Amino acid sequence: MDRIENEEIVDEVDDGNKLPEDLDAYEHHFISVLENTKNIFWNLLSQQEQKYIDDFIVLPTAAQALYARLFQRKGPWFRTCSLDNYLNSRRIDWNLGFSDELLSKHPLQRALKCLLNNGFISNLDQDTTKYLNVLEAIEKACPASEVALIMAAIGASSKVKTKREMLEKLRSHVSSQRRLDGSYLPLATKLQRILYDQACYENKSKDDTFLFQIEPQVRNAFRRMHHLTYLASPPVVPMRTPPRATSWTHWKNQFLTNEPLVWPGLMQNFGRLSYPIYNVTPNSSMFLSKHDLVLYECSRRLRQAMYSITETMSIDSGVTQEVSLTIEWLDHSSPKLIAFQRKPSRDEEDNWKMKCYTDLEQFLWNLTDFDVLVLEMRHSLKACEWNLNGVRPVFFEHFDGRYQLVKGLNGAVTYYEKLGQYDKAVVLLQELLGTQHVAYKRGTWYNRLSLNLQQHLKQPQEAIAICQQGLLDSFLRECDRMPLQKRLERLLKQKGPEKDGDIMPSYDSVTIEGRPLNRAMGEKSRFIGYDDAGCSVEELVLQHFKLEGWYGSHREGLELRMIFGLLLWDVIYMDVPNVFQTPFQDRPLDLDLRYAEHFYSARKSEIEAVLASLETMSKTELAAHITCQYQKHNGQCGYQMHWDIPLVYLQLLASGIGAKSLSSILKLWVHECDSSGMPDLIVVRANAKDSSGVFEALEAYCDPSQEDSDTIPDIPSDVFSVCETQLIEVKGPRDRLSDTQIVWLDRFRQAGITAKVCFVEEPNSKKPNKRQTKPSAPKNPKRSKAQNKSPKSILGVSIARNPQEIIEIDCSDSN
Incomplete structure (x- = not known):
């Protein structure tokens, strides 16, 4: 909350x-x-x-x-x-x-x-x-x-x-x-x-x-108790940026002060929220004992503290007292927090539970060093002994105390990199890869570890070994393997033979020229629009495509995700055991990239029936079906629902894509349950014979700032059968495509949906021709190069060691 x-x-x-x-x-x-x-x-x-x-x-x-x-x-x-x-x-x-x-x-x-x-x-x-x-x-x-x-x-x-x-x-x-x-x-x-x-x-x-x-x-x-009740509920209001803390005292006064929270049930009592109707099957088996619950609650509190520090404490405010590794990092000692020291007996549980909460708050009150928090979380993760007497559903994983600790330490990695303390980041990355939790982050960890070893600690051989090991990890997703493969090729300074599964996805692109208002690195690009007013790079591209009759908005795939949610509404909220723990969920617990395999397998026949029915719809029938779903569930806090988007706009977009293509992209999506990396823009065009009033209405419906859709003229129903839709990823002069975006462009291509990249260039931005120079004789390698000296220890200890001590990571399945 x-x-x-x-x-x-x-x-x-x-x-x-x-x-x-x-x-x-x-x-x-x-x-x-x-x-x-x-x-x-x-x-x-x-x-x-x-x-x-x-x-x-x-x-x-x-x-x-x-x-x-x-x-x-x-x-x-x-x-x-x-x-x-x-x-x-x-x-x-x-x-x-x-x-x-x-x-x-x-x-x-x-x-x-x-x-x-x-x-x-x-x-x-x-x-x-x-x-x-x-x-x-x-x-x-x-x-x-x-x-x-x-x-x-x-x-x-x-x-x-x-x-x-x-x-x-x-x-x-x-x-x-x-x-x-x-x-x-x-x-x-x-x-x-x-x-x-x-x-x-x-x-x-x-x-x-x-x-x-x-x-x-x-x-x-x-x-x-309130957190237990709303354990599976999403936030009610958007996350706000926490205020900056200038000192540890300032941070503690912010973080350790109880502030009121917005609870979904209270907002529903006031008529502010309405949730979908589904069968709730609350199950306390997500915590098999008081010990499990205490470990989860204390671990979550530590993770919250970690997030708060990394978001509010500036890197120049003395967050760490030691800039390099100390002796405490070399060994795992017992945790200081009572909750992680030992499992209490039944007679001790009552007093022990309340002592754990008091002890944790006192620990946070006394905190004056970021390293102390990180070390305590490392020791607690190592010491966690779980005696599970039964098998829990896979989507209860994030109610595990170890999961919360791993997520917290993942945040510490990024913060140490900002501080320039890469040796500490490397130690944490190795330990995170040695766990079996938060598997969807493993690709990021391999990439960060290889980068830190190669670029910052000057250990290219170990970076190569990490890349090779990562590519063999079965937990890695497609969008994680691509950057790891690229990094390995750069490290080896050669491109390996292409295999069937390693072909780089292709995508269509278009390049336009923009008049820049700023050219500074690290700043969001601003341009002079076609109307001579200042605009963002996305707005510039929208203006460009408007000249060709395309109208759209910049919501980074929000409309498409809403169409997904409307088409799969009945499947999402069907009766599946344990996925709905409270009446205040906008989605089942397994509708998540972490548990996508369970989401699909538990609803396989129903999903395939929906996709088969969708594939045979005409554009007019598809628009009518979206209307039915929109009007039936309007106002409910459903999955990816944003009811400020006009119904007609969704009808136009869906009709422009086509039922068969929508069925194809949904078939890919239900296996991933991940929409990060979708294109910035989605635009629609109608090739109507009688275009009177059509384009004005299109522009009004596509305008995110349009508040009163009742005043917009209606669009003739026959327009749905002749409209087109395309998705556009926008890249400014100093931007590049991420691997996740490349994967999504390839998915749209496979589904038969028009998706392209629009590159915006500045005038005179062409690179000058390089002058030809005579080849110079190779210089003798300097003694300071990394490959000509023994690898520097990531633990800051000047001793010879076997690289296997670092790169051997247990990737076995914990199940």
Whole structure:
């Protein structure tokens, strides 16, 4: 799930509540999560977590609704006076379920009292030695005017103006001033008195709760339960770029702060989301024991920390204390984290589970060196001992703790390369290739390892051995073998004989000339368009093809993926055991390039029936079929569905491709379940005899910025039978085709779909003719060349070693 940008996103949707009038969306969602956890994962919870659920379910409804709202806010400190707007909710009965004694209190105080008595929230700590917690509460929840009153109450100087200055002065005064008995000043007592005086409701009491926090341990437990419920659900809102961190303290304040998340079930309660209807078969066998669950949750948390650091910490902010390998990299010691040290006995499991979570958070709070995190993840991966008592479905693989650790270390490789610490990257790549997890990344690992060995560590022979071994790896995909083969040929400085399976795919291309606005390396190319306005390289190509009657958009295959999803809708959401774990999935768990083989084999006959039926459709019948599917499922969070794309546009594109070609490309796609590398542009053209109004409508439907499609004139139905579609990969002056893109161009060629590359050149960009020079006599090789000296150790140890120590990687199947 994704973090919410601000609290208003949660608050503002209250008006759209789609539940019956007697149900509160927040409370209903929170209770449903707890009941789901109790029904499916009860045996995986500790006794303390089970107690949290049991105690919460019996609370009065108003207390449940209040906590559910607070859970969706940032906190952790809250002012009671800021919650008054909740009293206006018609869906919360503030009198139901309370004792007669509590009914005499203010409605908010009734609910807060219940939460306080059950340990879900806590008041200000009256222990004077814990004044730092009180200072934190003042900083988070009190305005400057109240801070000034607090300073006056304890006798601190108030000759400062800003809140920051007042807080610093207050901190200094409280920490340095003592009473006669040696105790600290009673800051919490003074604050409680001031807040009491500020309260403006009847029947207030000095014992009322005016400032409180959600208990962190309880909140973290409920958060884990929410993650369990939505384990298989996709993010609700697009990922946002995290803010940059300038120091380790800054990073920890960002990463270790609980922020509200957008939960799919809550958004569905408000009518914001709608999911396809399918048979849900929840299964707790993805975790066979509490130990498995703890390893997964702790590993996922480490992976999240790794991602956060690599995305937010700049490479010049001192993320590592050592720039080269140290002795700690030479051996695998035992992990420091309790979760990975040993498997607990049954008697120890309850206490052990909660200790693991606390220990992990403390480890992250103390983190000040990127190497420490990487080494701990390496040691944890090595120490993970899984005692699986049964066989789990292959698509449960990413619920494995080792999978999460491998994904995290994969991110560390890229970061070390950015830091220029290639020896560390090489060590990690070797260890990743030695695992049997995240197999779809193996081609990337072989390529990165051979590149680092050859280019950065000057070990060409070992780079050759890695390439050769990679080409023998059965896990490699077609798009991974191509760059590895090219690299091997460059290393050997010769082109080997072409084999039947090694022929380089061919593709059509066209070249146009563009007037550049910039020519800097590393910047996205900008050009002067045909309308003399600035535009991107993709927009320039669209303008060029428009001159030939083609209209389209730049969505990088989004429209084609949506057509795939509509045509295969019934197959995607058919009843297959265990692939739907929650009602909030946009796809089955096996619809993924990692599990494509299972996706196809589990639905083989149904897929072939759909493709056979599709192949016989005429263009008009295909357009009608897409209309039926579009209107039937419009608005649902289905696989690759983007309902802002007009129906007519999808009809035109599909008709231009043709049913037979669509059937052919789908037949290739269902074996891969991967659409990365699709062409940038998709364009359509209609060769209609009566073209009156047709081209204007085409241009409007293809325009991504067109918001109101109702105002666009209709396109005659006979246009579907005469339209053409082609896909275009755009390459600017300093771009080159990736191997994945080449593979997709070849797939379209095989399916009979027109796909080409459009190269955009700048004027006068031709390379000058090279002057002929006399051949010079070969120079004696320098002693510093890599091939004339013993290979440098990637571990930074100056000893002779056998290259086999590096390149021998176990590629055996773990099954």
